[in-house]
Amino acid sequence: MSFNRRRFLRDTAAIAAGLMASPLNATDALILPMCRGPRLIKTGLNAAAGPQRVALNPNRLARFVDALPIPKVATSSDLRASPDDARLKLPYYRVEMREVTSQLHRDLAPTRQWSYGGSVPGPTFETRSHQGLLIEWVNALPAKHFLTIDFGLHGAEAANPEVRTVAHVHGAKTPPGSDGYPELWYAPGQSATYHYPNRQDAATLWYHDHAMGITRLNIFAGLLGLFIVRDEAEDALDLPRGEYEIPLVLYDRTLDRDAQLFYPDSGDPNAPWIPEVYGNVSLCNGKMFPFLDVEPRAYRLRVVNAANGRFYNLALSNHQAFRQIGCDLGLLPQPVELATVTLFPGERADLVIDFSGHAGEKIVLKNQNDELLQFRVTQSTAKASVALPASLRAVPQMDESQAVKTRVLTLGERDDYQGNSTTVLLDGKRWDAPISEKPVLDSTEIWSFVNITGDTHPVHLHLVRFQILDRRPFDLFAWNAKKSLEYTGPAQKPAPGESGWKDTVRCDPGEVTRIIVRFEGYAGRYVWHCHLLEHEDNEMMRPYEIVAAGSRAV
Numbered sequence: 322m323s324f325n326r327r328r329f330l331r332d333t334a335a336i337a338a339g340l341m342a343s344p345l346n347a348t349d350a351l352i353l354p355m356c357r358g359p360r361l362i363k364t365g366l367n368a369a370a371g372p373q374r375v376a377l378n379p380n381r382l383a384r385f386v387d388a389l390p391i392p393k394v395a396t397s398s399d400l401r402a403s404p405d406d407a408r409l410k411l412p413y414y415r416v417e418m419r420e421v422t423s424q425l426h427r428d429l430a431p432t433r434q435w436s437y438g439g440s441v442p443g444p445t446f447e448t449r450s451h452q453g454l455l456i457e458w459v460n461a462l463p464a465k466h467f468l469t470i471d472f473g474l475h476g477a478e479a480a481n482p483e484v485r486t487v488a489h490v491h492g493a494k495t496p497p498g499s500d501g502y503p504e505l506w507y508a509p510g511q512s513a514t515y516h517y518p519n520r521q522d523a524a525t526l527w528y529h530d531h532a533m534g535i536t537r538l539n540i541f542a543g544l545l546g547l548f549i550v551r552d553e554a555e556d557a558l559d560l561p562r563g564e565y566e567i568p569l570v571l572y573d574r575t576l577d578r579d580a581q582l583f584y585p586d587s588g589d590p591n592a593p594w595i596p597e598v599y600g601n602v603s604l605c606n607g608k609m610f611p612f613l614d615v616e617p618r619a620y621r622l623r624v625v626n627a628a629n630g631r632f633y634n635l636a637l638s639n640h641q642a643f644r645q646i647g648c649d650l651g652l653l654p655q656p657v658e659l660a661t662v663t664l665f666p667g668e669r670a671d672l673v674i675d676f677s678g679h680a681g682e683k684i685v686l687k688n689q690n691d692e693l694l695q696f697r698v699t700q701s702t703a704k705a706s707v708a709l710p711a712s713l714r715a716v717p718q719m720d721e722s723q724a725v726k727t728r729v730l731t732l733g734e735r736d737d738y739q740g741n742s743t744t745v746l747l748d749g750k751r752w753d754a755p756i757s758e759k760p761v762l763d764s765t766e767i768w769s770f771v772n773i774t775g776d777t778h779p780v781h782l783h784l785v786r787f788q789i790l791d792r793r794p795f796d797l798f799a800w801n802a803k804k805s806l807e808y809t810g811p812a813q814k815p816a817p818g819e820s821g822w823k824d825t826v827r828c829d830p831g832e833v834t835r836i837i838v839r840f841e842g843y844a845g846r847y848v849w850h851c852h853l854l855e856h857e858d859n860e861m862m863r864p865y866e867i868v869a870a871g872s873r874a875v
């Protein structure tokens with residue numbers, strides 16, 4: 322898999338008060354990635370007002386001293402009437418968003434975070450296909466945000482309450498009123514009860530905040546958790562389950578020397594937004610460098626990339642291959658053996674790792690050179706590894722001839738005179754431009770994303786599942802000169818690990834990425850957006866509306 326140079330530089334380069342340092346350099350200096358141009362990224366709650374905070378150097382921390390936390394399972398407190406049918410009673414859950422402090426590492430002071438239900442990640446919803454549930458998302462957060470808001474961003478104007486939240490279950494097929502539309506935020510002291518009918522296949526979903534203009538801050542603060550849908554088709558397969566099925570939520574953060582969350586800003590108090598944010602350490606289920614005791618047998622890992630901007634390129638220290646069995650929205654047609662697994666923000670991978678034959682060994686899950694999680698394989702003589710089924714679940718390939726419409730949509734950005742990104746746009750439009758994508762309910766369309774930026778964008782559509790058709794390089798000069806798509810190479814099929822149902826697709830620069838989507842489930846208003854959260858918050862999000870059958874698509 323190739324990544325463009327700029328992306329690579331952004332992920333690996335660092336700037337520290339004029340001092341260039343590798344993210345793994347043993348220094349306490351501020352270590353943050355560079356965006357284009359000479360702009361110095363400052364950090365802090367208010368960089369302009371106070372002394373510059375210094376980042377904690379995670380390389381000074383002892384590794385593998387904390388056990389990997391497994392988020393607790395959410396419990397229902399009541400049964401309440403279904404919005405679809407009052408005679409039907411659904412499990413009701415109440416989840417409070419509230420401030421907590423918790424240790425991210427044994428040797429660190431507790432870190433202030435914002436949680437769902439008291440932990441980061443929040444409680445895991447264990448749900449079953451076609452069994453609906455109700456969740457009351459209660460905003461019990463403080464009135465003031467502890468991260469720097471950019472009041473110049475759309476939806477984050479100073480006239481609005483500072484703290485606003487609205488929960489979205491990523492990957493859920495949810496009625497529009499329960500999807501967490503970004504403008505339907507509410508302030509502390511308020512709540513919203515959402516209905517999740519779960520009329521979808523087994524998959525690893527995740528929930529997170531989606532409030533207009535501050536999503537990146539709310540998720541960075543900790544508002545995220547898992548939502549797992551199970552079904553009979555998956556149960557019928559002999560996959561590792563129970564204690565052998567491990568959820569793994571990955572994200573990166575930077576802390577200051579007081580172990581408090583450290584979100585960088587531009588240094589301009591009037592425009593603190595920066596185009597992308599990378600932390601200098603990754604967390605696994607909310608801990609730095611944890612370990613997990615495993616038996617010498619097969620385990621299933623449900624991996625979620627919940628980072629603001631970082632992509633993960635996962636591998637095992639002993640060069641053992643993963644067997645990927647699922648992607649965003651469920652099982653793949655068959656297991657795929659992979660030495661590395663790449664996940665962009667928002668994407669998920671279901672991986673099987675077979676520790677049999679490795680009793681007594683320590684195997685580290687890595688992201689490129691960075692250590693994430695140590696597996697300690699016990700000596701126990703548990704039963705032999707699970708033989709994975711040769712076929713997992715049929716994924717009928719959608720045919721282009723089914724599509725009634727093809728939309729060509731650019732992924733673009735506006736830069737300042739120094740080449741710094743100031744705004745990122747879908748199809749050249751801002752959030753509040755009139756809705757221009759109105760597919761008809763139960764129709765199929767092809768969406769063709771033309772990436773005219775120098776950056777990779779993971780594009781996510783709410784409500785629907787889709788398949789990736791292909792990616793193809795094109796001539797950017799021809800596009801800029803006459804808006805004509807002139808391809809410069811052959812179309813590439815999606816990688817085997819992407820060959821299932823997806824809801825987020827990696828769109829590389831200089832390429833046209835095509836997806837095929839059936840707009841099914843509900844008519845109404847949803848969003849599609851880049852899942853780099855800094856982009857999403859600065860105009861790289863658009864509403865779309867599914868119109869009733871019989872209407873004309875726009």
Ligand SMILES: [Cu+2]
Pocket residue numbers: 745777778779851852853856857861
């Ligand atoms: Cu983007």
